[in-house]
Every structure is written in structure tokens, then in C-alpha cells.
Amino acid sequence: MASPVNIVYVANVSSVHTRKWVGHFAGRGHQVDVFSLEQWPAAPHSVRVHTFVPRRSLNLPAIVLQIRRLCRSARADVLHAHFATGPGLWAALSGIRPFALTAWGSDVLLHPGRSRRARYQTRFVLRRADLLTCDAEHMRAAMARLGADPTRIRLVNFGVDTQAFSPERRDPGWPEQLGFPAGAPVVVSTRSLLPLYDVGTFVDAAALVAASVPRARFVIIGEGEERQNLERRAAQLGLAERVRFLGSVPNAELPRLLASAAVYVSTSLSDGGIASSTAEAMACGLPAVITDFGNNREWVGEGVGGFLTPLRDPATVAARVVTLLDSAETRLRFGRTNRLTIVERNSLAGEMGKVEDLYRSLIGGSR
Secondary structure, X not given: OOOOOEEEEEOOOOOHHHHHHHHHHHHOOOEEEEEXXXXXXXXXXXXXXXXXXXXXXXXXXXXXXXXXXXXXXXXXXXXXXXXXXXXXXXXXXXXXXOEEEEOOOHHHHOHHHOOHHHHHHXXXXXXXXXXXXXXXXXXXHHHHHOOOOHXXXXXXXXXEOOOOOOHHHOOOOHHHHOOOOOOOOEEEEOOOOOHHHOHHHHHHHHHHHHHHOOOOEEEEEOOOOOHHHXXXXXXXXXXXXXXXXXXXXXXXXXXXXXXXOOEEEEOOOOOOOOOHHHHHHHHOXXXXXXXXXXXXXXXXXXXXXXEEEXXXXXXXXHHHHHHHHOOHHHHHHHHHHHHHHHHHHOEHHHHHHHHHHHHHHHHHHHO
């Protein structure tokens, strides 16, 4: 193995994306430090987490100063921020080079349109980065329109641990554990319960599916501000006994739940590249019914790995789910296709290998 790289991440450690990247590089023997506003009690022993706790409110100069000090003490070879707003801005203002930035989606697709200030800050961060990564062509184009140097942008997916997320994790007894009838086909959503992900359309579609396939049951995994509204809506539609809201599920438990479902649904109104939740379901061998947004069509072929639906269209979502529930052979065929797609194009090991090469190229260039 080549010499270890000293990496300082500025990122939200409560996010599974951050934890996957950090855990991978720490496991590869690199020195990893993380600067975050959140605590990470169960961080790997080899990862040093530096938590900034504001006394009263966020103090931008203090945050920037602490990042500078951390990079000096850690002898950082590269400073890597995840998300263009917040962590990206702090890292850009620190002046530490080389500086890499990974955009997640809404930070470059939605945030710049909120105000002139938001657009200016995003442009500033993108122009300061020596390396930019994203996971979709439409994100690359949006970043270029905001002033990013196109030659510095690389496509890198967030990656899925395809050994953990696998059809082999299937638990046939899972429906009964939730109080559902034995063998009931489960339709699952794992998007956060926020307006952006429009899980309300999933709930409305569930009522239509239940009318056609009474044996079907539904599981919603995720937390967010819309939970009470969604639970209320499910009760109004007569789904109280057919839907389970499981809230946040530990990442170690998620593969078993996904692999045990029959169909995965995402009704999100916006995605950067392929959503990690969608990719994880695909890796578990599930057919997918997802909104036709961004580059989702490049991952889930219509009638090949699942179906793509218009935004906010519960009737179409329901019709596609019913089609899949009516044919075990189609579900199996689509699921195998999706599994192969993720293994070949979005494995964690493969994508992080790209990032490690990019780090070494950055370090060589800066020296």
C-alpha cells in the first residue's frame, strides 16, 4: 500500500454518508480527523472527532480558526468538506489547500436559488475548491453554471457496501415481527420524512395499492418533521393497521429490513445522483418504483429494474407497485438487474478507490 494520507473532513458526522467515507479511509490505514458540530459517540477508535460546541450561537471566525488549527496539528495533506453550505463555506474560508468539496444535491441544486447571498456564498465555495465531486451530470452542470471550473469536477458516487446490503440478508419472518400476516408482501420507503422527499405521495399510493392488493403491507423508515402529518394521513385513509412507521433504523439493521421487502418506492421531488437509500434497496435485490427526476433513469431502467413515475402522482405509483406485486417473477428479475447495477457501478470500495486516487493526485499537484 502507498503511504497513508492525512485527511481532515469537515462534515456532519450524524450522516451515514460521512460515516461511510470516514470509516473506509480510516480502515485503509489513513489518518482521519473530522471537524463537526455533532457528537459521534461510537466513532471508530482510529478516527479523531473534533466537535465545535458554540457557547451561544455559531461563531464563524471561531469555527474557521479551529479548522486552521486542526489542519496544522494534523499535518493535513488534504481538507475535504462535504456539503457546499455550512461545512463547505467554513473550509473555503480557512484558506487551507488543497481543498476538496463534495456536493450532495440540494446544496448546489436548490440552495443558490433562495437568495442572492446564498448564490454568492455557493459560488465562492465552488471557486475556491481545488477538487469538486458530485454524483450526477446535472449536478456537474449546475456547479459549472455557478462558476466552478469544469476541469476540477469529478463524478464519484457515494457508494454502497454491497456485502452488507445484499439479498442474502432476507428474513422471511420480518412481516410477522411487525404484526403483519405471515408472508405479506411489504412495500418499503426509506426516505427522510421531509417535504423534499414527498412521502405523502407514498402514503396516498399505499391506499390505492391496498384496494387492489389487500394482502399488501407498507413500511416507512425514516424520521423528519412530516411524521405526525403522515401518520395522521395514513389513519384518515384507513391504513393504520397496514402501515408501520419505524422511524430511524440503525444502519446495521437496515440491510435485513430492505432485503425482506418486496418493492422499494421513492417519491422524492429532487435527487442529486442516485439516492443512497435507492442504491441500498437495489443492492438488496429489490425492484424500484422511483420518480423520474435527475438521472434516476440512468440507474433504474424503465421496465428493466423497475418503473419511473411523474412527481406527485400517487395513482401511477400505485399502478406500478400493483404490477410488481402481481408478479413474483418480474420482481425477481428486476431485483437481480438492480443488484448487478450497484455492484458494477456503485460499490463503496470502487468509488472510494477513485477518491483515494484523486487525493494522491491533489497532493502531488500541491507539492
